[in-house]
Amino acid sequence: MRRSPHPENAGGGGHPGIQVTAREPEAGASQDAGVPVFELQDASVRYGSFTAVKGVSMDIPRREITAFIGPSGCGKSTLLRSFNRMNDLIPGASVGGTFRYNGEDIYAPEVDPVEVRRRIGMVFQKPNPFPKSIYDNVAFGPRLNGHRGSMDDLVEESLRKAFLWDEVKDKLKDSGFSLSGGQQQRLCIARAIAVSPEVILMDEPCSALDPIATLKIEDLMREMRNEYTIVIVTHNMQQAARVSDRTAFLTVDIDDQAGERTGALVEYDLTSTIFSNASDKRTEDYITGRFG
Numbered sequence: 001m002r003r004s005p006h007p008e009n010a011g012g013g014g015h016p017g018i019q020v021t022a023r024e025p026e027a028g029a030s031q032d033a034g035v036p037v038f039e040l041q042d043a044s045v046r047y048g049s050f051t052a053v054k055g056v057s058m059d060i061p062r063r064e065i066t067a068f069i070g071p072s073g074c075g076k077s078t079l080l081r082s083f084n085r086m087n088d089l090i091p092g093a094s095v096g097g098t099f100r101y102n103g104e105d106i107y108a109p110e111v112d113p114v115e116v117r118r119r120i121g122m123v124f125q126k127p128n129p130f131p132k133s134i135y136d137n138v139a140f141g142p143r144l145n146g147h148r149g150s151m152d153d154l155v156e157e158s159l160r161k162a163f164l165w166d167e168v169k170d171k172l173k174d175s176g177f178s179l180s181g182g183q184q185q186r187l188c189i190a191r192a193i194a195v196s197p198e199v200i201l202m203d204e205p206c207s208a209l210d211p212i213a214t215l216k217i218e219d220l221m222r223e224m225r226n227e228y229t230i231v232i233v234t235h236n237m238q239q240a241a242r243v244s245d246r247t248a249f250l251t252v253d254i255d256d257q258a259g260e261r262t263g264a265l266v267e268y269d270l271t272s273t274i275f276s277n278a279s280d281k282r283t284e285d286y287i288t289g290r291f292g
């Protein structure tokens, strides 16, 4: 299924019990907001001979938050990792179809996966600061990239953007591990931001956090979408409804005869539509808790 973005339709609706937060157009939002940053056509990912997810065609608009939801094993994380070639690091993983980023095939032989990952950052389920100081966690990527200019300014700016500066400004030399789980996750977001990515992929970034830390990350995401394109995998449908502009629902197609379980994209649309007026019964059943 492939749907063109229609940003003008955003907002409203919501399934009973799930509050969808309508998004107002940002004052001063750049003109390219809503233009696809990713275009997938018949995309698939395999691990060896096992096809984890296939037949995915979708456009991800720029400077929006897109959420992937669906039952366990439907390939959400697999698909997310294929957006910045993180699956390259898994032996036996391979992709099919087309993954375009700003119009360029990111799997073309001449493309450098390290550069892809600089432009498309990632935040994982479990906060994973480096065993270094708070400062050095943020400075690590820029140093590798040969950042010129004031590192202190860049570290401060990145920590401010991650809503963490006020909490750590007096202890920048302390270990990243000395922070709470929620602070560690914001440190990982600051680390991702520090190398000036265009896109940030988030794989269940709040699943290890308490509700207050989760709400802080959600606030942060809403703020970040003025500047970044965010794609998030979440098990939490309230979270998808609260933060995302668009939602993709994936499921597992089971072929009993062949003994295969393959992830597939069922429906992709504005979050308000998915939660109030899904066009596929499987989506509605999942959202209402009848399945999954």
Ligand SMILES: Nc1ncnc2c1ncn2[C@@H]1O[C@H](COP(=O)(O)OP(=O)(O)OP(=O)(O)O)[C@@H](O)[C@H]1O
Residues within 6 Å of the ligand: 047, 052, 070, 071, 072, 073, 074, 075, 076, 077, 078, 079, 090, 263
């Ligand atoms: N490194 C791997 N090697 C082989 N198979 C894998 C690997 N990672 C995931 N898979 C398989 O690919 C399928 C999709 O897994 P994936 O983790 O992407 O699903 P998911 O929807 O993110 O699941 P969950 O919600 O449980 O995290 C599953 O059948 C899983 O077992």
